[in-house]
Amino acid sequence: MDWTGLVFETIDMRSFSNLWFWIALAVFWSSTSHWVLGVPFDMVGRARRQGGQAAQDLEDMVRIQINRRLYIVEQAGLWLVAFTAALLAMLASLGFWYGIELAQALFLLGCPMSMVGLLSIATAERIRGQGLTGEALWRKLTVHRFWVQVIGMISIFITAMWGMYQNLAHGVLG
Numbered sequence: 001m002d003w004t005g006l007v008f009e010t011i012d013m014r015s016f017s018n019l020w021f022w023i024a025l026a027v028f029w030s031s032t033s034h035w036v037l038g039v040p041f042d043m044v045g046r047a048r049r050q051g052g053q054a055a056q057d058l059e060d061m062v063r064i065q066i067n068r069r070l071y072i073v074e075q076a077g078l079w080l081v082a083f084t085a086a087l088l089a090m091l092a093s094l095g096f097w098y099g100i101e102l103a104q105a106l107f108l109l110g111c112p113m114s115m116v117g118l119l120s121i122a123t124a125e126r127i128r129g130q131g132l133t134g135e136a137l138w139r140k141l142t143v144h145r146f147w148v149q150v151i152g153m154i155s156i157f158i159t160a161m162w163g164m165y166q167n168l169a170h171g172v173l174g
Helices: 003-011 019-034 042-050 052-097 101-130 134-170
Strands: none
Touching: 019 101, 019 134, 042 052, 042 134, 052 101, 052 134, 101 134
């Protein structure tokens, strides 16, 4: 057996039958729902409980992250949309037209994450546009996190259903 054959046999490029893919999927969505607009969500709870300096720290972190994200969108937003659309189209084509399972897995991670990205930009614009602080800011971050979790749950469900279909249709051991 040659070197590349050994590597691909060891790594198993069939994503949906690989335990590491499912671990990565869980960590991916857990991290995405914990970091709300780039700010750890535990800061929202601390700001609600303690107020004062904790609330000020949260507002400063949110302001920094929102300004950073919106600056990137203002400077390179069109390029980011074009690149993301091209990447997702390529992954969808390779995955679902040509049957490459790794591309399917990456598409099932990337497509919902692009929705989270759009939701984050819209939320950031609302927070900055309305100048939200205090309780209104905490509520907006909590609502944003809720919708990120909804997108994540739907994504995990669809990925699990597609993965089970792939494993049943093609056999777990190939």
